[in-house]
Amino acid sequence: MSDTQHLYLVDGSAYIFRAYHRLPPLTNPQGTPVGAVYGYTTMLWKLADDLHKADGPTHLAVVLDKSSHSFRNDLYADYKAHRPDPPEDLVPQFPLIRDATRAFSLPMVEEPNVEADDMIASYAKAAIRKGWDVTIVSSDKDLMQLIGQCGEDDLEPGVTTGGCIDMLDTMKDARIGREEVIAKFGVPPEQLGDVLALMGDSVDNIPGIYGIGPKTASKLISDNGSLSAALDSAPSLKASKLKDRLIEGRAMAELSRTLVELRCDCPLPIALEDMALDGIPPEPLATFLESHGFHSLLKRLGAGSGSPDRPTNLNPAKQSQKGAPAAQQGNTQPLPDWPAVDRDAYECVQTIDRLEHWVARALAARLVAIDTETSSLDPMRAELTGISMALGPNDACYVPLGHGGSDMFADKPPQVDRAAAMAMLRPLLESDAILKVGQNIKYDITILQRCAGITVAPVEDTMIMSFDMDAGRALDGIGAGGIGGGHGMDELAQRHLGHTTLTFKDICGTGKKAIPFGEVPLDKATQYAAEDADVTWRLYQLFKRRLPEEGATRVYERVDRPLIPVVAGMEREGIRVDRAALAKLSETFAETTAGLETEIHELAGEPFTIGSPKQLGDVLFDKLGHKGGKKGKSGQYSTDQSILERLAGEGAPIAGKVLEWRQLTKLRSTYTEALQAAINPDTGRVHTSYSLVGAQTGRLSSTDPNLQNIPIRTAIGREIRKAFVPDEGNVLLAADYSQIELRLAAHMADVPQLKEAFASGEDIHSRTALEMFGTVDRDTRAQAKTVNFAILYGISRWGLGGRLGIEADEAQAIIDTYFQRFPGIRNYIHETLESVRAKGYSETLFGRKTWFPRINSKQQAERQGSERAAINAPIQGTSADIIKRAMARMLPALREAGLPDVRMLLQVHDELVFELPESDVEAAGAVIARVMADAALPAVELTVPLGIEIGHGPSWDDAH
DNA sequence: ACACTCACG
């Protein structure tokens, strides 16, 4: 018995329309638009990749529309009559779809006078009669009528069970079965035709009945069972618009029913057996990929595996007629003539003699890529397990130092003594003359400092180089949320070297079965660890050359690279928190929450999980019948702060209680509890980890724990800040840039009134209120403040209206006034957007680029989102550059001033936190303020002063 | 893994 056959039918024509609207306007080297073709190609690739999977295709064919005429036109002359012409840059892609299909050596069905839908239906029926399963690759709602059919009534002789039809939407990666149809239309697939006939379809110009949409149609059909029953029931309905429409529209509905009916008896030009899919021959596919510049796919083809990625070297179509430079994708370099990564070429260094040999070679090479392997992701707790080095392609080794010792190994494998190894490595790692390159080398710096007392310098970092060249565009095409924001080593190796690295998961497993790296057998450990160093070495060679070409040298060398050891030092310092104070707070919060919980359950009349927005929404709006429940796209009521505040204002006591409950549980779980757990047992302090590539704008981000979002806005929240304390005899000092983003906006947009106000130390929101409304009071100042921030974030009349609680057109009037008073702001926004549209990136005053690949998207929401981000990025990013420059200069400046005991602990975007002896406060404050105020100099001379606010005290809260 | 909510600048 052979396994069940599974036929995939690809609705090619429908696919390219969707791909066209979803993908950026790419062109191939000949200048032909190929965005939709690229989408189509990756979709086929994905399907072919599923070939050997359980539910994957054994047979596959692409079905295309051959001509616009079909039997439906004979039934209804207006069928598809009002369909707009396809966009002009899609038209030349139609023939390319056929080329792409041929390139994959796939059978293609296109019959004159028959629509693709009917061919798909006919093939699907024929296949299930043979007992095959069928997957229709489409999201066309007409085709959903076929889902779930099994051919039971009409099996071929000898076939005992029919197959089953489902659908696959490759864009959403969603399987659509019977349940999904019911969820979407409220009726099962066999009744879907009746629903579609009633509601009609404006795209295909199927008339339906005017005034009946999906909701009404679905209700009519599920109430009556069928279209004819629904139409028959009309005369007995009570007088209503719906009644009239049903009676008058009867003929149209019946005609529509025949139009949506799929023909299942079309002759099949290609036999089902001839659609067998054995694999994709490399030719002519390679030629096709090459000719359209799909190089990333081409690389995959060579590598022989992996699902396709987005193209790395397609040029988005030129947007400007003036021939503005097109935004380039990341990797435009030809790969150097390196041998492919060969994991068997690496050496496992197990004797001091071999280590000496490697160190000598590294000293001669002047450049070594290194990578440490450890027992934990937390560099403040991890133990050193080994270190790898690379000196050239495939010229790499791994030095195990802490393998074995558990029962995984009968005997500990021979290894160089750790102290001896470190003594040998120290001159190399500390030598001014030898560059140490790492991927996120901040981690290795901390490990080697902590575990061996070695201060690694000077360093280069491929992750940060990647970030400085490709912030914003590296994320494109990979799943969001990936660690490193698209600048992780595995992704960089894939994107720039076309190489798939071994992953940590591959080696150590995942979840419960995960083992520490020290228990990985040495041969595997060597392959993994040395590969990482090898890949880092190769990436560095590529990036070193690309950095100046991308105009990223300045920001890398002057802003980010100097910051690496500084941030490593801050993380290592950590900050002391008062565990007892946190525990006490936790206890108080727990008691108050328990009381609130009882009250809330009483008010609700039943116990429920308050922390579940779903259950809470049902209680508030269904059970208690409060009005104004808004359901989002997930069908859930929103219960966020603004909604609960409104309910509380309308006299719903439960809403206020829930708000209070939420605040306290949040403070407890995220802060008081988590912070206690984060105290390092060795140092007694909390050590956050800063990511230098975490935020697209160039800001740092803080994790494990996040110390950049410690409460400050409420009194109860500030209690948590009070638990951040200095050591005995010291104080904490906090220095903030005051209104730095508004100051930068005033400078960059050249707004004389705002610059003048900042120069004379005026209250900036009051000045704005005066300029806009002619008077300053609490109201106008508050409005002005909101508008000022709105400007920084990329304004919209709806957004501003929502914030101010006014209508959009009133908000527009305010925006107009703002622009009129400050025309520089309008120009800034206009020029910034024009530039980003033409070049693809925004730039800070220090040359940091942030890419916006969706700035010219055809999808309005996507495009407008990019526009707002692009307006904000230069301002937020310049502010980030400035504080980074201040940080890099800070400790040397303090040391020079004779203040070596001042420690820099934290950065919170516009604030630096220090710990210092109380006696140093005055002198240190002066140095800190000067360094911060002058941080833009000499590279950039601002036309506004940078104001610094400084405070100090026995806790972080008191320092404000 | 994702949605929701909320903490910060």
Added chain:
DNA sequence: GACGTACGTGAGTGTT
């Protein structure tokens, strides 16, 4: 025909 309205983050909880 739906979307989605202020920029940038990270974490905890509940649900799937």
